[in-house]
Amino acid sequence: xxxxxxxxxxxxxxxxxxxxxxxxxxxxxxxxxxxxxxxxxxxxxxxxxxxxxxxxxxxxxxxxxxxxxxxxxxxxxxxxxxxxxxxxxxxxxxxxxxxxxxxxxxxxxxxxxxxxxxxxxxxxxxxxxxxxxxxxxxxxxxxxxxxxxxxxxxxxxxxxxxxxxxxxxxxxxxxxxxxxxxxxxxxxxxxxxxxxxxxxxxxxxxxxxxxxxxxxxxxxxxxxxxxxxxxxxxxxxxxxxxxxxxxxxxxxxxxxxxxxxxxxxxxxxxxxxxxxxxxxxxxxxxxxxxxxxxxxxxxxxxxxxxxxxxxxxxxxxxxxxxxxxxxxxxxxxxxxxxxxxxxxxxxxxxxxxxxxxxxxxxxxxxxxxxxxxxxxxxxxxxxxxxxxxxxxxxxxxxxxxxxxxxxxxxxxxxxxxxxxxxxxxxxxxxxxxxxxxxxxxxxxxxxxxxxxxxxxxxxxxxxxxxxxxxxxxxxxxxxxxxxxxxxxxxxxxxxxxxxxxxxxxxxxxxxxxxxxxxxxxxxxxxxxxxxxxxxxxxxxxxxxxxxxxxxxxxxxxxxxxxxxxxxxxxxxxxxxxxxxxxxxxxxxxxxxxxxxxxxxxxxxxxxxxxxxxxxxxxxxxxxxxxxxxxxxxxxxxxxxxxxxxxxxxxxxxxxxxxxxxxxxxxxxxxxxxxxxxxxxxxxxxxxxxxxxxxxxxxxxxxxxxxxxxxxxxxxxxxxxxxxxxxxxxxxxxxxxxxxxx
Numbered sequence: 001x002x003x004x005x006x007x008x009x010x011x012x013x014x015x016x017x018x019x020x021x022x023x024x025x026x027x028x029x030x031x032x033x034x035x036x037x038x039x040x041x042x043x044x045x046x047x048x049x050x051x052x053x054x055x056x057x058x059x060x061x062x063x064x065x066x067x068x069x070x071x072x073x074x075x076x077x078x079x080x081x082x083x084x085x086x087x088x089x090x091x092x093x094x095x096x097x098x099x100x101x102x103x104x105x106x107x108x109x110x111x112x113x114x115x116x117x118x119x120x121x122x123x124x125x126x127x128x129x130x131x132x133x134x135x136x137x138x139x140x141x142x143x144x145x146x147x148x149x150x151x152x153x154x155x156x157x158x159x160x161x162x163x164x165x166x167x168x169x170x171x172x173x174x175x176x177x178x179x180x181x182x183x184x185x186x187x188x189x190x191x192x193x194x195x196x197x198x199x200x201x202x203x204x205x206x207x208x209x210x211x212x213x214x215x216x217x218x219x220x221x222x223x224x225x226x227x228x229x230x231x232x233x234x235x236x237x238x239x240x241x242x243x244x245x246x247x248x249x250x251x252x253x254x255x256x257x258x259x260x261x262x263x264x265x266x267x268x269x270x271x272x273x274x275x276x277x278x279x280x281x282x283x284x285x286x287x288x289x290x291x292x293x294x295x296x297x298x299x300x301x302x303x304x305x306x307x308x309x310x311x312x313x314x315x316x317x318x319x320x321x322x323x324x325x326x327x328x329x330x331x332x333x334x335x336x337x338x339x340x341x342x343x344x345x346x347x348x349x350x351x352x353x354x355x356x357x358x359x360x361x362x363x364x365x366x367x368x369x370x371x372x373x374x375x376x377x378x379x380x381x382x383x384x385x386x387x388x389x390x391x392x393x394x395x396x397x398x399x400x401x402x403x404x405x406x407x408x409x410x411x412x413x414x415x416x417x418x419x420x421x422x423x424x425x426x427x428x429x430x431x432x433x434x435x436x437x438x439x440x441x442x443x444x445x446x447x448x449x450x451x452x453x454x455x456x457x458x459x460x461x462x463x464x465x466x467x468x469x470x471x472x473x474x475x476x477x478x479x480x481x482x483x484x485x486x487x488x489x490x491x492x493x494x495x496x497x498x499x500x501x502x503x504x505x506x507x508x509x510x511x512x513x514x515x516x517x518x519x520x521x522x523x524x525x526x527x528x529x530x531x532x533x534x535x536x537x538x539x540x541x542x543x544x545x546x547x548x549x550x551x552x553x554x555x556x557x558x559x560x561x562x563x564x565x566x567x568x569x570x571x572x573x574x575x576x577x578x579x580x581x582x583x584x585x586x587x588x589x590x591x592x593x594x595x596x597x598x599x600x601x602x603x604x605x606x607x608x609x610x611x612x613x614x615x616x617x618x619x620x621x622x623x624x625x626x627x628x629x630x631x632x633x634x635x636x637x638x639x640x641x642x643x644x645x646x647x648x649x650x651x652x653x654x655x656x657x658x659x660x661x662x663x664x665x666x667x668x669x670x671x672x673x674x675x676x677x678x679x680x681x682x683x684x685x686x687x688x689x690x691x692x693x694x695x696x697x698x699x700x701x702x703x704x705x706x707x708x709x710x711x712x713x714x715x716x717x718x719x720x721x722x723x724x725x726x727x728x729x730x731x732x733x734x735x736x737x738x739x740x741x
Contacts, residue, residue, distance in 0.1 A: 002445045002446055002449055002492070003442045003445060005445075005492050005493065006438065006441045006442055006445050006492055006493070006496060007438065007442075008493075009492065009493035009494070009496060009497055010434060010437065010438050010441070010496055010497060010500060013497045013500065013501070016493050016494060016497045017494075017497065019493070019494075020377060020490075020494050023377055023380055023381055023384070023486075024376075024377065024380055026380075026384050027377075027379070027380020027381060027383045027384055028380065028383075030380075030383040030384045030386070030387040031380070031383045031393070033387055034301075034383065034386060034387055034391075034392060034393040035299070035300065035301040035302065035392035035393070036301055036302055036303035036304075036336055036340065036392065036393045036394070037137075037302045037303075037332075037336065037392050037393070037394040038302070038332055038335040038336045038338075038339040038394060038395060038562075038564075038665065039137065039339070039394055039395055039396070039562060039665055039669070040392070040394050040395075040396045040397065040471055040472050040475055041135045041136065041137045041138075041392075041471070042136075042468040042471040042472050042669065043135035043136040043137065043471075044080075044096055044097070044099065044467065044468070045096070045097040045098070045099060045100070045101045045103055045106060046094055046095060046096045046097065046106075047094075047095045047097075047103075047106050047107050047110045047130060047131070048092060048093070048094050048095075048130070048131030049069055049091075049092070049093040049094075049095070049110065049114065049128050049129070049130060049131065050090065050091070050092055050128070050129055050130075050131055050611040050615075051065045051066075051069070051090070051091040051093075051121075051125075051126040051127065051128045051129070052089060052090055052126050052611055053065060053089060053090070053091070053125050053126035054089045054277060055089060056088070056089060056125065056126075057088060058086045058087055058088055059086075061086040061087070061088075061089070061090070061091045062084070062086035062091070064121060064122055064125055065086070065091040065121055065125060065126060065128075066084040066085075066086045066091045066093055067084075068117050068120035068121055069084070069091070069093045069114070069117045069121075069128060070082050070084055070093055071117075071120075072113045072114070072116045072117035072120070073093070073095050073110065073113055073117075076095070076097075076109050076110070076113060077109065078097050078098045078101045078106075079095065079096075079097060079098075080096040080097055080098055081096045082094070082095050082096070083096070085615050087615055087616075087617055088279070088617065089279060090279075090608070090611070090615050091126075091128075092131075092615045095110055099466065099467065099470070099471075103133060103298055104133075107130060107133070110130065111130060114128050114130075129611065131611075132177045132178035132295045133177045133297055133298050134177050134178065134295040134296055134297065134298055135296075135298050136668045136669075136671065137665060137668055137669075138177070138295045138296045138297075138298065139293050139294070139295055139296075140294055140295075140296045140302055140305065140306055140309075140331065140332045140333075141293070141294040141306060141309055141328055141330065141331045141332070141333075142291060142292070142293050142294070142328070142329055142330040142331075142603070142624070143291060143292055143294070143313070143326050143327060143328045143329065144282065144284050144289050144290070144291040144326075144327050144329055144603065145158055145161065145162050145166060145289070145290045145291065145292070145324060145325075145326055145327075146284070146289060146324070146325055146326075146327055147323050147324055147325075148323045148324075148325070149323055150287070152323045153321075153323065153324065154185075155183070155184040155185050155288060155289075155290060156184060156185040156186075156187050156275060158184050158289075158290040158324070159181065159183070159184030159185055159186055159187070159290050160187055161320070161321065161324065162181050162184065162290050162291075162292060163181055163186070165316075165320070166179075166292065166316060166320075166326065167179045167181060167292060169312060169316055170292070170294060170309065170312060170313075170316075172312075173305065173308045173309050173312050174300075174305070174308060175296060175297050175300035175301070175304065175305035175308065176294055176295065176296065176297065176305065176309065177295050177296065177297040177298070178295040179292050179293065179294055179295065180292060180293040180295065180609040180610045180613045181290070181291075181292050181609060181610050182280050182281070182282050182290075182291050182292070182293070182605060182608075182609035182610070182613075183280070183281050183282030183288060183289055183290040183291050184282075184288075184289075184290035185275030185276070185278065186275060186276040186278075187273060187274075187275065187276075188273070188274065188275070188276045189239070189245060189246070189249060189271065189272075189273060190271070190272055190273070190274040191208065191212065191249065191265060191269045191270075191271050192269055192270045192271075192272075193205060193208060193268060193269040194268055194269060194270070197267065197268045197269075198268045201255070201263055201267070201268060203254060203255060203263070203268060207254055207255060208254055208265065208268065208269065211252050211253065211254045211255075211265065212249070212252060212265070215237060215239075215252045215253075216237065216238060216239050217237050217238065218234070218235060218236055218237055218238055219235035219237065220233075220234070220235065221233035221234065221235045246271050246272060246273065249265055249271045250264060250265055250266035250271050251264055251265070251266065252264065252265045254267075254268065278579060278607075279579070279607050279608055279618060280579075280605070280606060280607035280608045280609055280616075280618070281579060281582075281583050281586075281605075281606045281607060282603065282604065282605055282606070283583060283586040283587055283590060283603070283604040283606065284329075284603050284604075285590070285601070285602075286587050286590055286591060287587075288583065291603070291605075293609060293613065294309055302332055302333075302336055303333065303336050306331060306332065306333040306336075307333075310328070310331075310333070313326050313328065329601060329603050329624065329626060330566065330603070330624055330626070330664070332665075334565065335564055335565065335566075335665070338565070339394065339395040339562075340393065340398065342395070343395065343398035343399055343401070343402055344398075346399075346402040347379070347398075347401060347402055347405065350402060350405035350406075351372065351375050351376075351405065354371075354372060354375065354405060354406070354409055355368060355372050358371055358372065358409070358413065360512060360514050361512060361514065361515060362416075362417065362420070362512070363511065363512035363515070364420065366502045366503070367416045367417075367420050370412070370416055370495055370498045370499060370502065371409050371412045371413055371416055371495070372409075373494075373498070374408065374409060374412045374487055374490045374491065374494065374495065375405065375408055375409060377486065377490055377494070378408045378483045378484075378486040378487040378490060379401055379408075379483060379486075380486075381482065381483065381485070381486025381487075381489070381490075382401060382479050382482040382483040382486060385478075385482035385485075385486075386478070386479060386482065389478065391475050391478060391479070392475075394475070395562065396472060396473065396475050396476045397475035397476060397478070397479045398479070399476060400475070400476035400477065400478070400479035400480040400483075401479055401480070401483055403476070403480060404479075404480040404483050404484060407452075407455055407480075407484060407487075408483055408484065408487040409487070410448075410451065410452065410455075410487075411448040411451070411452055411487055411488055411490075411491030411492075411495075412487065412490065412491045412495050414444050414447070414448055414451075414491075415441060415444060415445075415448060415491045415492075415495045415496065415499075416495055416499060418440050418441075418443060418444045419436075419437050419440040419441065419495075419496065419499045419503070420499075420503070421440075422436055422439070422440040423436060423437075423440075423503050433500055433503055433504060434500045437496050437499050437500040437503070438496070440496075441492070441495075441496040445492055448488065448491055448492070449488065449492075452484050452485075452487070452488045455484060456480075456481050456484055456485070459477040459480060459481060462474055462476065462477035463477055463478075561663075561666065562663070562665065562666065563639055563663075564663040564664060564665055564666070565626075565627055565629075566624060566625065566626055566627060566663060566664055567624075567625035567627065567642075567643065567646070567661060567662070567663060568622060568623065568624055568625070568661075568662055568663055568664045568667055569589065569593070569621075569622070569623040569625065569646070569650070569659055569660070569661050570620065570621075570622050570623075570659070570660040570662070570667070571585065571586075571589060571620070571621040571622075571623065571650075571654075571657045571658070571659050571660075572619060572620055572621075572657065572658040572659075572660075573585060573619040573620070573621070573656070573657060574619065574656065575619060576619070577618065577619040578618065579606060579607060579618040582606045582607065582618050582619055582620075582621055583606055585621055585654065585657065586604035586606050586621045586623065587604075588653075588654050589602075589604065589621060589623050589650065589654055589657075590602040590604060590623065592646075592649055592650055592653050592654060593623065593625055593646055593649075593650075595649075596642065596645070596646065597633075597634065598627055598628050598632075598633045598634070598637065598642055599625055599626065599627060599628075600626045600627065600628055601625075601626045602623055602624065602625050602626070603623070603624045603626075604621055604622065604623045604624075605621070605622045605623075605624075606618060606620070606621050606622075607620065621657075624664070625646070627642075643661050646661060647659060647661045682699050682703070684696055684699070700712050
């Protein structure tokens with residue numbers, strides 16, 4: 001079989017060259033179509049269900065909403081686990097599926113079960129809805145909508161433009177699955193009822209609510225026929241916008257008894273425009289602002305989506321009201337470019353080094369060029385296989401190609417060296433170059449296959465990894481294997497063909513001086529060690545045992561830290577802190593961080609954005625810190641130094657916060673691995689919240705004493721006890737009925 005491949009290639013040299021050209025064309029095309037990401041997305045297959053119920057406490061959210069949804073999901077095919085997060089006014093239920101489950105199939109199953117869950121949720125407690133079709137790393141761009149003159153537009157006006165102009169336009173971009181708004185004030189009509197006026201007219205809040213609902217809708221009234229023509233009758237009852245809408249609401253009739261004047265909404269309530277209750281805010285450059293997060297559709301090309309989004313933003317900036325501008329303050333485009341650029345640089349440098357060393361050892365420029373030609377072709381072959389298998393181009397997958405550069409040329413080096421040696425040794429024989437090349441190639445073909453096969457087998461354990469580990473590391477194993485398979489095919493086919501076209505019989509070849517020098521050094525060493533095999537084996541065993549003893553002292557981590565060029569500070573205020581208090585802290589954090597000359601800008605998110613984002617409480621401030629390029633930093637400041645200096649400065653000047661200083665993608669990856677945004681988590685289970693809190697503080701105190709541990713904190717959300725921080729209103733039905741009557 002192996003020899004047959006070599007024979008076919010040499011007997012059909014034109015076809016072999018056409019095959020090489022086809023690999024080049026298909027490889028370039030495949031690379032252009034590959035999804036490009038900075039880092040492999042390890043997000044498991046999951047579907048999120050969000051339910052908003054303003055005003056409902058976390059305990060009630062869990063009991064009335066989260067629990068019914070959880071129960072309804074059990075029994076779904078390929079279900080792995082169900083988790084929920086219940087905070088004030090919001091429930092998030094996450095349904096995890098087995099790896100490999102089609103996301104659209106999973107969403108369809110969840111959507112079917114939601115109909116059952118909706119029947120168990122009390123009326124008026126919220127409507128469950130599916131989250132965006134994205135991943136943990138799907139937030140690819142964040143932007144702020146800014147006014148050149150802050151007095152020109154209010155936060156409410158800017159938020160209205162964001163929700164009704166910017167957001168719908170960005171959602172039209174292919175590959176964008178959602179845009180979340182944060183900050184500013186959502187405009188709404190507010191009907192502030194006067195309880196005394198309501199009671200004086202023997203009305204209830206339900207009467208007003210029913211009147212508002214019934215008088216804000218359009219209805220179809222069919223059609224009428226007159227004079228041979230049909231006229232469509234339209235029942236228009238929607239409330240107008242602006243000041244006209246206020247008048248419409250004021251003049252809605254709440255009650256009318258026979259013989260009495262009608263009672264209007266304006267008789268029992270004040271009507272006006274006002275902001276909705278906020279559970280999130282954004283602070284930019286020390287001032288409140290309005291922003292948005294662009295979410296990428298799962299499986300799409302990050303680089304292409306970002307390019308299209310930026311083009312749409314440029315178009316929007318030309319059509320926005322005068323004085324308003326969209327400014328992107330975080331984009332994965334730069335990180336993707338840096339990651340791909342790093343790998344491309346490594347590939348180029350590796351190829352040059354291979355070229356130089358091959359020439360030094362082979363001493364023949366034709367042999368060197370033939371071997372080096374297999375490098376880009378092997379990489380292009382890997383791109384073809386990556387596209388066919390659905391892998392993306394990222395730091396890990398392309399890093400596998402950089403690692404495998406030396407291994408890719410092994411087969412070609414053995415093949416060309418053997419061919420070259422036979423031509424040199426048998427130059428006096430009357431034999432054609434083609435025949436001699438064939439004999440030489442068949443002689444080493446089998447050892448080459450076995451050698452490369454063994455290298456591929458070494459990576460088999462990486463193929464067996466499951467879950468997050470498999471998604472992170474298996475792409476590297478796949479790309480190396482693809483490239484080695486391509487290199488093997490090229491070594492068996494293209495290398496012999498090029499050798500038969502490049503070499504001629506006859507001529508003398510001088511051994512390279514470097515090889516002669518190394519031989520002079522190597523021969524006495526070999527002659528010495530073969531005379532004392534026991535000593536050599538003993539030294540080898542001792543060295544191996546010593547390396548095993550040193551292994552526990554080596555540092556280790558799951559994945560190397562990627563320098564993203566952006567910091568993220570997650571600051572947790574004491575439980576019960578208000579949104580206004582958190583905004584003040586966010587401004588203080590920005591003022592401290594902005595003093596560092598390496599920082600170009602800071603943007604803080606307080607609480608949560610719209611449904612579909614992180615369900616954070618208002619006592620959490622997430623500050624994004626943009627940094628200058630490393631070559632513009634102070635000479636005595638490193639990446640790690642800046643992190644520690646910022647953390648120390650915040651602890652000194654903004655006390656009372658639990659700060660976690662990391663990077664955006666690193667935080668997301670940590671959350672996928674441990675369930676929270678931290679590298680190491682100790683989970684404590686039990687029924688007594690007070691006891692859990694006490695144990696958590698003890699564990700945190702012990703962890704603080706561990707060398708290298710930073711930003712250690714006990715989870716504080718459990719301390720937000722409704723009996724301590726929120727008054728409980730209990731309904732006495734007998735008293736209520738007496739007051740009504």
